[in-house]
Amino acid sequence: MDYFGSENEIFRNKELLQVSHLPDGDRIIGREDELTNLANAIKPATRGNTPNNVLVYGKTGTGKSLCSKFITNQAIERAEGNDVSIGVAYVDCLQESTETQAVQSAGHQLNDHAETDVSIPHSGLSTAEYYRRLWHIVDTRYDVALIILDEVDKIEDDDILMQLSRAVESGKLTESTVGVIGISNKVRYKDSLDERIKSSLCEREYVFSPYDATQIREILRSRSDAFHEGVLEDGVIPRVAALAAREHGDARKAIDILRFAGEIAEENALETVTESCVDQAHEREETSRLAELISKSPSHAKLVLEAMALLTQQKEGDDAPVTTNEVYDLYKRLCDRDGSEHLKLRRIRDILSELEFLSIIDQERKWAGKGKGNYMENRLIDDPEVIIAACNESD
Numbered sequence: 001m002d003y004f005g006s007e008n009e010i011f012r013n014k015e016l017l018q019v020s021h022l023p024d025g026d027r028i029i030g031r032e033d034e035l036t037n038l039a040n041a042i043k044p045a046t047r048g049n050t051p052n053n054v055l056v057y058g059k060t061g062t063g064k065s066l067c068s069k070f071i072t073n074q075a076i077e078r079a080e081g082n083d084v085s086i087g088v089a090y091v092d093c094l095q096e097s098t099e100t101q102a103v104q105s106a107g108h109q110l111n112d113h114a115e116t117d118v119s120i121p122h123s124g125l126s127t128a129e130y131y132r133r134l135w136h137i138v139d140t141r142y143d144v145a146l147i148i149l150d151e152v153d154k155i156e157d158d159d160i161l162m163q164l165s166r167a168v169e170s171g172k173l174t175e176s177t178v179g180v181i182g183i184s185n186k187v188r189y190k191d192s193l194d195e196r197i198k199s200s201l202c203e204r205e206y207v208f209s210p211y212d213a214t215q216i217r218e219i220l221r222s223r224s225d226a227f228h229e230g231v232l233e234d235g236v237i238p239r240v241a242a243l244a245a246r247e248h249g250d251a252r253k254a255i256d257i258l259r260f261a262g263e264i265a266e267e268n269a270l271e272t273v274t275e276s277c278v279d280q281a282h283e284r285e286e287t288s289r290l291a292e293l294i295s296k297s298p299s300h301a302k303l304v305l306e307a308m309a310l311l312t313q314q315k316e317g318d319d320a321p322v323t324t325n326e327v328y329d330l331y332k333r334l335c336d337r338d339g340s341e342h343l344k345l346r347r348i349r350d351i352l353s354e355l356e357f358l359s360i361i362d363q364e365r366k367w368a369g370k371g372k373g374n375y376m377e378n379r380l381i382d383d384p385e386v387i388i389a390a391c392n393e394s395d
């Protein structure tokens with residue numbers, strides 16, 4: 001028995017379908033204007049001058065991270081021709097959400113590329129010391145540092161934005177300069193910022209609009225060499241594009257569905273990827289996306305969701321509404337089942353509105369009639385089975 005199975009008949013280069021894969025410039029579809037704008041904003045850096053700080057907005061999967069990484073890489077190359085050295089650090093603020101973690105990460109990356117004898121340990125230094133080392137590395141090794149702060153709204157302390165955007169002004173950097181590219185999914189993010197940070201961070205702002213189905217199809221086609229020739233059936237790419245364009249044009253979702261469809265064909269030892277693989281892949285993508293969201297939720301939020309899914313299943317139709325009181329009663333029984341203390345009704349209301357914010361449920365306030373006041377109807381957006389599977393997967 002050969003436990004490795006037969007050679008891969010479906011994928012030729014699956015790497016092309018990983019979200020982390022950075023495609024070449026000619027494989028970036030429909031973002032010429034956005035790339036030109038970003039290039040203009042950071043162009044001064046290629047001559048060793050201070051670039052404009054930029055804030056990039058747009059829904060998930062609209063190419064914000066991709067374009068920011070691509071254009072900063074291109075800036076490095078262009079600067080080399082001018083004998084200017086640019087260092088780029090990419091900080092994912094969802095992972096590095098404290099000021100110290102973010103500064104540590106930026107310092108570590110810039111240090112790595114420059115091979116200095118400064119050490120940037122993962123932990124153990126004060127925030128001020130991490131800053132000191134970061135400024136030292138930038139000042140001694142680079143002409144310009146470009147720092148990309150992805151999901152910048154997740155950063156817990158705005159102070160880093162102030163420090164980075166005013167490093168030259170405040171005299172922290174004397175030889176070199178720095179530019180920041182902040183990326184956010186939240187269009188209202190800027191409103192939450194302190195006025196001083198706003199004026200220095202948001203020198204240029206760009207909004208990335210969602211892709212339409214044609215652009216998603218093109219993005220997928222440009223990666224179809226991830227598969228062996230003739231393996232993708234004709235209807236597969238249009239079907240994936242239609243599914244991804246249905247909510248909003250999310251390229252990440254489209255690429256994930258295409259990868260899952262290939263995996264499903266592989267698992268079933270099929271010779272081709274079919275439209276039915278795509279439908280199964282769509283479900284798998286929803287489960288994995290929800291599982292990721294749910295896994296980041298506290299355990300009581302999971303029980304509330306499980307209660308909602310079970311109640312929805314008991315009612316007719318997959319999108320039947322359930323009242324908050326119904327959810328609360330079943331939630332308490334699930335707590336008893338798990339031997340945990342239940343939270344008060346008020347907290348459950350808060351959890352339900354958080355779930356609405358995350359687009360896992362919809363809520364609608366209803367009028368119960370004179371003397372009875374209002375009540376809330378809650379509806380799952382996804383299939384209850386998918387929710388239950390996601391709750392189990394995230395345990």
Ligand SMILES: Nc1ncnc2c1ncn2[C@@H]1O[C@H](COP(=O)(O)OP(=O)(O)OP(=O)(O)O)[C@@H](O)[C@H]1O
Nearest residue numbers: 019027028029060061062063064065066219251252
């Ligand atoms: N125009 C494009 N051409 C080719 N591939 C693209 C394009 N836009 C996005 N992609 C691919 O889609 C995936 C998601 O893109 P990206 O991470 O840049 O989106 P994002 O807007 O930063 O989303 P998020 O806010 O969720 O981080 C990546 O794999 C990326 O390579």
